[in-house]
Amino acid sequence: MRILLVEDNARLAELVRDGLDRLGFAVDWYDSVDGAEHAQQVSHYDLLLVDLGLPDGDGLDLIRAMRRRRNSTPIMVLTARGGLDDRVAGLDAGADDYLVKPFQIPELAARCRALLRRPGSSIDTVLTAGNITLDPSERSVCVAGTVIDATPREVALLEQLLRRSGHVVAKTGLESALYSMDAEVTPNALEATVSRLRKRLLAAEADVQIKTVHGVGYALFAPRLANG
């Protein structure tokens, strides 16, 4: 996974590159719009991290130019601009995510992974949280190395939650992912599926927790997150 970092502050770029490097990302750094354009001509990147205020132009212009060329590489804006309309402006220009400085490496890495996992992006590997793993191609779930029984719907639910591990996944999104358009969805169907999955994971001594966010959705937390 190669990431192109476009950032004019050398010290910040060095720290970001170093931090992501330790987590297994390969990061190339350029400090200008021209540099970024040049880099993309010579090599392929899976993700771009773009600062907005660059010495030879605005990062938003770089993003717009790329989208005009039908370049669909995921782009995350890394910026100090946290104004009320800045985030929307960034997303409207074609960015996929918008992260306001300052940030911490784990958060940045998590967002990078989320972008890289998006449909159409290059990776679709085994999903892991705590002591459970899910293989999306095999549709199988392991707890502490042992495969456990689960209905296809429960596997689909767990997959959705694992893909956004540590984050809340909206109920509506889960419902549309789990139930086909024509199937009758009773209001409690999703709740019942979550309940069954919880019991199954508990019985298998999984160390992750599925939390309910009333009125919004569900979130899966790995134990590491629980203690900070």
Added chain:
Amino acid sequence: MDNAATSAPIGTGPSLFRQIAVRLAILTVVFAVLNIAIVVITYSRQPESLAQELLSLEASRLAASPDTADVHEGPPGSTHWQVRYLNQPMVHDPDHAMTHARAALVDWTQRERTSTGHRISGVRTIVQNGQQRWLFMQFEGEGLRPYVPVIWAEILQHAVLPLVPLSLLMLTFNIFAVRRVLDPLRQAEKEVDGLDPDNMAARLYEPIAPREVHTLVCAVNRALGRLEGAIAILRTFTANAAHELRTPLAIMQLGIDRLPESRDREELSRDNLYMTRLVGQMLDLAQADALMIDEAHTVDLADTARAVVTALAPKAFEQDRELRFEQTGDTVALGHDEAIFRVIRNLIDNALAHTSGGSPIEIVAGPGPQFSVRDYGKGISEADREHIFERFWRGDRRASDGAGLGLGIVKRLVEAHGGKIDVEDPPGGGTLFRIRLQSPS
């Protein structure tokens, strides 16, 4: 008068109408005094005509009350007052009748000097009960005293009588002129009252006339232009400050994270996070101050509240807290999505910071353009309620790790929406913040 004008303090100084009225009154009085002086001086230089007028005046008084002719005392300060009716001349001789009658009809006045003053005598024709009679009058007097009634009569006739209609005319003119001239000024006043730092592009209407008001309004508009420039500089500065402060903070944070794990690193990281939060809040506040909401901004409060809960739920779970969301009815409001996001986020952050234990925080959107954030903490005392929205105010400085800006940001953002924020005591304890926004038109 509209609300803005009535709520504005009314000046204690005299109104322009009063100022002009006072000056007009002074002018009238001066004019009257001059008039009187001229009358007095003119007559005192012509004692003969004074005497003539005096006798005519006395005659007309006697004519009005013929029965008192005998007891009449004459002009003030006069002596040896005499008055008698003259017999009508005989008209038996038709040849001489005309001559006699003509001779008798002539009024005359005579003024003679005496040792002490002067003696006035004369004859006047008067008409009593439709009958013509001749009246002979004579008196002696000193100086101007006997002529006072004449002078008074003259003053009344020549000075006071013309002044009354003139004064009334000027007063009426004053009322209309002042109202008309001040109309553009009143208009400008209304517009100035409507000026808002949120809309610095607004200018006053520049009336063509009167030129004085035009000059003043133009000067105010030029001042507004300079003010707009200054505010623009301030806002640009805010944007620049954001960039300049956030990048070093990011560098510091990432640098700290690279240090080997230790207690010092933990503390440094915490201090840096506090600093980051403070800078973030100050910038949020600056942005809130600059926020302008127009009719095009609509927001679905339920969607925004769900997004905030989605973003903050992991943090709440870390603290063993729970966020609960509920939507009741339609929740579309006039508002800026990101601004409302920050309002809800700050209220939830505030609830998380000021309550403890496993109690949930409840967010309800609707019905209509309103939402509420409720906690089950110990509530906010009546005394603290008036302070919680003040910037940099903290209930307990030791207990709080915030800068006291969160609720200030909330208040400013809600105000920018033309909304209202209320603090309520819900049944079951805790605090409930209710925000009411406007419906999209």
